[in-house]
Amino acid sequence: MTQEVTRRPLTKAAVIGTALEFYDHALFGLGAAIVFDKQFFPAGMPVAGALGAFAAFAVGFLARPIGGVVFAHFGDRVGRKPMLVMTLLLMGLSTVGIGLLPTYEQAGVAAPVLLTLLRLAQGFGAGAEYAGALVMVAESSDPRRRGLWASLPGAGVQLGILTATLVFTAVTALPSFETWGWRVPFLLSIVGVGVGLFLRFQVRESELFERERARGLSRFPALEVARRQPRILLIALAANAPFGAIAYLLNVFVLSYVTRTLGLPPAVGLSAKLLASAVAIAVTPLFGLLSDRVGRRPVFLGCALFLGAFAFPMFRMVDTGHPALVILAVTVGYGVCVSGMFAVLASLLTELFDTRYRYSGVAIAREWTAALTSGPAPLVATALVAGAGGASWPIALLLVVCAAATAVAALLAPETRRRDLTENVSEPRVRAGAAV
Template identity: 75%
Template structure:
């Protein structure tokens, strides 16, 4: 029963986090350029909106450092309550903002500040949910259990896209209808808080507390497990870029460059999220059978090969082929990597600084690559006169880098989270 409560609490938080972040990405691609960044140049307005999207990722390492520190010092559960509340309130606040037309430059400034607050809370949300779930799971099914917050991520993406698509169909969407999806975030926060207040602290963490906790977990993980940090950092940086290019940039690309209706890109996101909800746990289960590395490497290899064909399919302008391209890219390659990395990352770090190690590596890479990815992709396409080959090449290179990083990592499937000493020098890739 306790394990189920932990999973429910972790998954609902992941749903809310990625509902909020996906919602902002969709609005940045389709709405914010006109509401907050009016310009004679459509490209300039889109770049301004994507720049604000990226700002949230720059706040994530700071939030990740703060909340993961206390997560390793005070407890996992308390921090998950705080991060969920901060994210939800910030997202609802965006739905109440004045536009540029009514408030001038104050409007984009307030949007940026709320995006920073949203990113600050998100900086430790998924890492905390992942740690809580992994530490509460049956070791024989840790890959499956750890993949469930990832399924929550996909559910959040799906929910945000469905809600935003429904709002986009409203005749008053351009005036105030776009605000409704942001205000609805408060409902998810209420449900999430209900579950999170009912879960106990991680038993593995409590046993670590009895042995003595680290005073400065971030410093200790850098000193004791630099190789683990480097592996996660190098694997996650290109992964995040690929993920947000497919989730966010492609929506803008098919709408503004290819001239397709916005509903085509939105339906593609709905389809790939629905596939990922099912495929993620299956990939996690597969990692329990064959190992974390083979599943991750398979997803990376697929994206390395599929980068150019994906944009060839997008370039046809056929709505069905556009949806197929996005589903294969995200629902296949990205989801396999995301599911396998969940258990892999938690198994690479000791309990005393597991939260900090994952948050540091994930959120710094998010700031450096995930957030700026749609902005960079937009600039590359504009510089290439609308050609997509620079983005296809970028995805191929990113996939190869992630593949190499995890190929050099140890296989961690049989790791005991409660006793693992974290000495990677005793491992060799297998």
């Protein structure tokens, strides 16, 4: 009972904090897809403005591996809890700052420069937020239901995306949306910061981390994970890189594609995101629970293979321009397939790495690949569609390749469902209290 009572506030703090992170993150993606090209770049150059907005979006991912390594280093050295408080603050305050920025018309070239700087700060904080929440929940969960519990921060991700999309959709209806209305969702982030901080100050440090502290912590956890579990780290990187591209192609680029290329109202793409996120909130814990029953690899592989088979039919549905088919295609592709893979990656990643450097291992696997594939994906897709004269087949083909690549990586990974997190796969030879 004590463990259950302790787990609940910890999980709530992790889910709310992660929801805030992805509220901030999704807002920037929505802004980049719909309004940033007009606000922060020269008027009369729509393609250049779209590329500039997506470039600013991608820049944030360049800061994520640096922030991930820095915060995860101290998360493995000082504790999980302090880093989660710091990342929450950095993410939230950066988002509020974006809502206060001057436009290109008001400040000229300073406007996109300031936007990019705040996006870098946002990315630096995001680099270890989800990884830290994931590690805290997984280390405190019932081993028999770790897939379920570890998937809940993933549901928080979808909750943040859903909330951001709802708020952004609401303000697009304002007559003043393109003057000041778009700023409102960014400024509202301050409320989430307050709630998140209150919850995170209530939780206790991970018991597994405290046990590891007594045995002796790693001095350089990022280096140690690369030295002691190089094959596992490479597999985690190989699984995350194509998955990240898939997620941002369906979560960010498709919104721009249906609005700019197909000429549909923004409400169609936003409605698709809303329904996809709502479905993802519901099915993410179910996929986590299923992975507790049948294993991590079968569930992940099933979702990846289905997405690969669905890629071309999905874009055929989108290209009809029929709102119902667009919404259905995005809901199945993102709300079911992507959320299923995301749910399983939560427990898989935390079970692959030892406690001594788990935070660092998860952060490296997620954030280094985010910089390489997730952030640039919408930018690359925009260029591919432009080069193909507006055709969607290059994007469908890209999805097939990414789905196949992440499936191969999953096949190479060990099945971790029964992993005991109290045991280290690569036991370091140190005395209790000593540091490596």
